[in-house]
Amino acid sequence: MSTVLDEILAANAQYVTEFGERAALPLPPGRKFAILTCMDARLDPAHFAGLKEGDAHVIRNAGGRASDDAIRSLVISHKLLGTQEFFVVHHTNCGMQLFTNDIMGDLLSQSLETAVVDEHGWHDVGQGPGSPEGRGVDWLTFEDLAQSVRDDVQRIRQSALVPENLPVRGFIYDVTTGGLQEVSEEQGA
Amino acid sequence: MSTVLDEILAANAQYVTEFGERAALPLPPGRKFAILTCMDARLDPAHFAGLKEGDAHVIRNAGGRASDDAIRSLVISHKLLGTQEFFVVHHTNCGMQLFTNDIMGDLLSQSLETAVVDEHGWHDVGQGPGSPEGRGVDWLTFEDLAQSVRDDVQRIRQSALVPENLPVRGFIYDVTTGGLQEVSEEQGA
Numbered sequence: 309m310s311t312v313l314d315e316i317l318a319a320n321a322q323y324v325t326e327f328g329e330r331a332a333l334p335l336p337p338g339r340k341f342a343i344l345t346c347m348d349a350r351l352d353p354a355h356f357a358g359l360k361e362g363d364a365h366v367i368r369n370a371g372g373r374a375s376d377d378a379i380r381s382l383v384i385s386h387k388l389l390g391t392q393e394f395f396v397v398h399h400t401n402c403g404m405q406l407f408t409n410d411i412m413g414d415l416l417s418q419s420l421e422t423a424v425v426d427e428h429g430w431h432d433v434g435q436g437p438g439s440p441e442g443r444g445v446d447w448l449t450f451e452d453l454a455q456s457v458r459d460d461v462q463r464i465r466q467s468a469l470v471p472e473n474l475p476v477r478g479f480i481y482d483v484t485t486g487g488l489q490e491v492s493e494e495q496g497a
Numbered sequence: 498m499s500t501v502l503d504e505i506l507a508a509n510a511q512y513v514t515e516f517g518e519r520a521a522l523p524l525p526p527g528r529k530f531a532i533l534t535c536m537d538a539r540l541d542p543a544h545f546a547g548l549k550e551g552d553a554h555v556i557r558n559a560g561g562r563a564s565d566d567a568i569r570s571l572v573i574s575h576k577l578l579g580t581q582e583f584f585v586v587h588h589t590n591c592g593m594q595l596f597t598n599d600i601m602g603d604l605l606s607q608s609l610e611t612a613v614v615d616e617h618g619w620h621d622v623g624q625g626p627g628s629p630e631g632r633g634v635d636w637l638t639f640e641d642l643a644q645s646v647r648d649d650v651q652r653i654r655q656s657a658l659v660p661e662n663l664p665v666r667g668f669i670y671d672v673t674t675g676g677l678q679e680v681s682e683e684q685g686a
Contacts, residue, residue, distance in 0.1 A: 312528060312582055313582075330539070330675060331673045331675075333539045339501060339504075352550050354541050358504065363538055369570045380564075384559045387604060403577060407577065416576060420658060420659065439657045470609065485516060486519060487510075487513045
């Protein structure tokens with residue numbers, strides 16, 4: 309059994325003892341909104357946005373991108389579970405700005421194991437079989453952080469399955485301060 | 498400006514004042530694992546699994562499903578950011594057990610606005626334009642909770658881009674107790 313699993317189960321056993329009135333929470337989010345953000349380990353949406361259990365849907369993927377799957381989740385959130393406002397939160401120092409589809413396709417074709425990273429980027433050290441299938445994937449990387457937020461807000465707004473008037477706002481989270489800054493609609497200079 | 502946004506920004510301003518040494522956290526997850534779980538508002542992975550900022554990647558979507566996008570995120574997590582173990586966590590009373598692709602397609606074709614729910618399920622009350630595009634989407638609903646976990650663990654393991662020996666474990670989170678229960682590999686009777 310993994311050490312990590314032991315640690316998770318010990319933390320979980322403690323949580324169960326403190327669970328209290330959370331046991332009676334209803335399925336629909338109490339504060340009627342959804343946050344789409346990055347899987348990055350440094351981000352804790354409950355902390356940075358002040359959420360308690362039961363408050364809001366939280367959707368996370370690599371980059372906090374408005375992928376088809378994120379939009380699937382948002383449409384379920386609004387249509388069936390009553391959220392009325394969406395927030396897209398990308399962040400500074402995001403891993404998705406550090407590679408490209410070509411880099412990822414090359415790395416995976418060399419090996420599936422974790423690559424070594426240095427100041428020049430990621431490198432494989434020949435640890436095992438690779439796969440060419442990474443070349444067929446859009447990894448949803450981006451170069452311009454603010455533009456990536458605008459793009460994803462637009463993609464959600466333009467979905468045929470999201471009502472036109474549903475508010476969708478975009479933010480950048482600063483991993484060095486914990487602060488959220490709204491991204492203006494218009495592209496800057 | 499929405500009330501929700503005011504509340505989020507007030508909570509965030511407080512978080513910034515308490516941010517402290519989180520400012521120096523590195524990008525790769527310190528505890529080298531990733532959790533894939535549901536967007537459900539009642540779930541707080543940091544609480545139920547004992548995570549601090551910087552510990553682990555957290556990927557969330559409707560159902561905690563191993564969608565192509567979730568696998569995109571997991572592959573980035575392992576290949577570029579060094580996680581060595583994945584945990585799939587579905588939960589009791591999941592909304593994804595309460596509808597089907599047909600139901601969702603019908604509801605969206607009637608209206609994009611939030612449907613009314615009663616003991617017979619969801620109903621539209623004619624609040625606005627619908628779209629037929631919901632019929633083309635696989636909403637990734639499921640009937641059998643334990644089997645949905647097994648299916649998603651298998652889908653991740655069988656991905657051509659995930660190393661064969663990378664541990665992937667499945668769990669059910671009980672929303673009435675906060676507890677995690679591992680799902681056995683074999684299907685029960």
